[in-house]
Amino acid sequence: MKPNTRAKPDFSYYLTQNAIKEKLVKLETDYRSVLRVKYVKKSTANGVGDKIAEFGGNANAKSYSVIIPVVTINLDGKFDEVENRKKTRLMFDFGEHGRELITVDTAFRFMETLVKAAAKEEEDDEEEDNRSNTSSAFSMQKATTDRHSFLESLKQTTFTIIPIENVNGRAMVEESKKFCERKNGRGVDVNRNFPVNFGVKEKDYDPNEEFPGPYAMSEPESKVLEKLFKDVKPHAWVNVHSGMEAIFTPYDHKNEEPKGEYPEFARKIGEEINQMHCGKRCVTGSGGKGVGYLAHGTVTDYAFDVVKVPAAFTWEIYGDTQAHFDDCFAMFNPVTKEKHDDVVESWAGAGLSFAHLMRAHPAVGERKEEDGSGSSRTALSDGGKKEEAETTFALSASPSDSVLPVNTNHDYQSLRGAGQLRTGARLRGSNKINRKGHARSQMFGARDQDIDTWKYLLLVSIFTVLYCVARRQFRAVKRYRTTRRNRDKATV
Numbered sequence: 001m002k003p004n005t006r007a008k009p010d011f012s013y014y015l016t017q018n019a020i021k022e023k024l025v026k027l028e029t030d031y032r033s034v035l036r037v038k039y040v041k042k043s044t045a046n047g048v049g050d051k052i053a054e055f056g057g058n059a060n061a062k063s064y065s066v067i068i069p070v071v072t073i074n075l076d077g078k079f080d081e082v083e084n085r086k087k088t089r090l091m092f093d094f095g096e097h098g099r100e101l102i103t104v105d106t107a108f109r110f111m112e113t114l115v116k117a118a119a120k121e122e123e124d125d126e127e128e129d130n131r132s133n134t135s136s137a138f139s140m141q142k143a144t145t146d147r148h149s150f151l152e153s154l155k156q157t158t159f160t161i162i163p164i165e166n167v168n169g170r171a172m173v174e175e176s177k178k179f180c181e182r183k184n185g186r187g188v189d190v191n192r193n194f195p196v197n198f199g200v201k202e203k204d205y206d207p208n209e210e211f212p213g214p215y216a217m218s219e220p221e222s223k224v225l226e227k228l229f230k231d232v233k234p235h236a237w238v239n240v241h242s243g244m245e246a247i248f249t250p251y252d253h254k255n256e257e258p259k260g261e262y263p264e265f266a267r268k269i270g271e272e273i274n275q276m277h278c279g280k281r282c283v284t285g286s287g288g289k290g291v292g293y294l295a296h297g298t299v300t301d302y303a304f305d306v307v308k309v310p311a312a313f314t315w316e317i318y319g320d321t322q323a324h325f326d327d328c329f330a331m332f333n334p335v336t337k338e339k340h341d342d343v344v345e346s347w348a349g350a351g352l353s354f355a356h357l358m359r360a361h362p363a364v365g366e367r368k369e370e371d372g373s374g375s376s377r378t379a380l381s382d383g384g385k386k387e388e389a390e391t392t393f394a395l396s397a398s399p400s401d402s403v404l405p406v407n408t409n410h411d412y413q414s415l416r417g418a419g420q421l422r423t424g425a426r427l428r429g430s431n432k433i434n435r436k437g438h439a440r441s442q443m444f445g446a447r448d449q450d451i452d453t454w455k456y457l458l459l460v461s462i463f464t465v466l467y468c469v470a471r472r473q474f475r476a477v478k479r480y481r482t483t484r485r486n487r488d489k490a491t492v
């Protein structure tokens with residue numbers, strides 16, 4: 001571990017809160033035809049502040065409200081809702097954790113590059129990149145060598161971008177110089193406040209890092225995101241964080257990856273972004289597997305599991321994992337202008353490549369035909385998957401064949417749950433076998449013997465499968481407990 005350098009942001013190249021506000025106004029003034037900003041205000045219900053205090057949050061924040069800027073970009077200049085149904089709908093969230101300043105700077109680079117791509121010169125003039133001081137959208141992306149096709153992808157996309165979600169938490173970081181603060185303005189981690197496995201706490205749970213709030217969706221920041229998900233119905237959700245380099249897909253709350261065409265395609269895109277913009281250094285796959293700890297109540301799990309967003313991601317764009325435990329600014333943000341610019345450029349570029357790659361996602365094709373009722377989403381619903389898998393399970397003759405479907409679809413919400421399952425499976429399994437054994441001896445020699453043997457074998461198979469699954473999960477618990485001992489601060 002490095003010594004504590006007590007690093008602080010250098011605002012000659014990092015954006016201040018004021019610069020953020022000014023930039024938003026300027027962007028909308030200069031690019032009104034393709035970019036709109038909405039300032040969404042949300043306050044909490046009375047009495048929630050007391051509850052926050054009761055559960056260990058900030059006692060002084062009884063009434064609490066947020067104003068979150070939400071930027072919409074349509075490079076074809078069409079903001080009509082019906083028109084936008086035919087487009088790819090991408091939702092990007094930056095600055096969810098106050099201390100991760102680099103993500104907000106990346107948001108602005110991304111938005112500025114996008115709106116400039118709409119300017120006519122980018123269309124035909126290949127020389128533009130050489131003349132201008134900043135690189136063009138086309139030169140920053142790495143998904144295609146076809147300029148026309150790339151610009152067409154951008155025009156066929158509607159971008160919903162939250163450049164700074166945790167405005168109040170950021171204020172604490174910047175004004176009170178609390179560089180280790182990641183939670184919102186009253187001490188709740190918004191990325192633990194969502195109703196997927198909400199409130200489950202791991203052994204080394206630290207309320208300073210991950211206080212999830214008194215109940216799921218208690219925070220106005222969460223409410224704003226919930227409403228946006230409903231309004232936008234995004235094909236993809238990208239939650240941009242820092243603390244390490246990673247491109248995570250669901251799940252965060254369990255050591256498991258969802259199966260199926262949509263999540264598999266999303267993971268493929270993740271691998272491509274890793275290759276194109278992260279120098280293959282990024283950890284990929286599910287957050288629960290890759291980050292070294294399980295995170296419960298995250299927005300990305302909510303986006304995938306509840307909202308049924310076909311492609312849900314958490315991007316971790318920078319981290320110094322060797323930084324001193326108290327040197328938070330250096331742990332989560334680059335400390336030289338050179339590195340700062342490099343990260344911002346790479347990940348703004350990743351967003352651009354992503355827009356092009358997402359055009360090929362199967363959900364985008366399906367939703368083009370959609371009438372807005374969200375009917376194609378049912379294809380993703382748990383019900384559909386369950387039915388398919390249960391059929392496989394019922395038909396499966398050998399235990400090994402049925403491991404996957406069972407594992408995918410039984411609701412093993414948490415590793416803790418899996419622990420219970422392990423015991424339960426043993427008890428239930430042995431009870432059944434005892435009962436069955438007894439019944440079998442009674443029926444020995446009877447005409448139904450064949451049927452009974454078949455039932456017996458089936459029960460043994462079920463028992464074996466459940467035992468295997470439980471054992472696997474138990475091993476995972478052990479593995480994570482070991483890794484978590486080495487963990488410093490949370491990133492996701």
Ligand SMILES: [Zn+2]
Nearest residue numbers: 097241491492
């Ligand atoms: Zn974070």
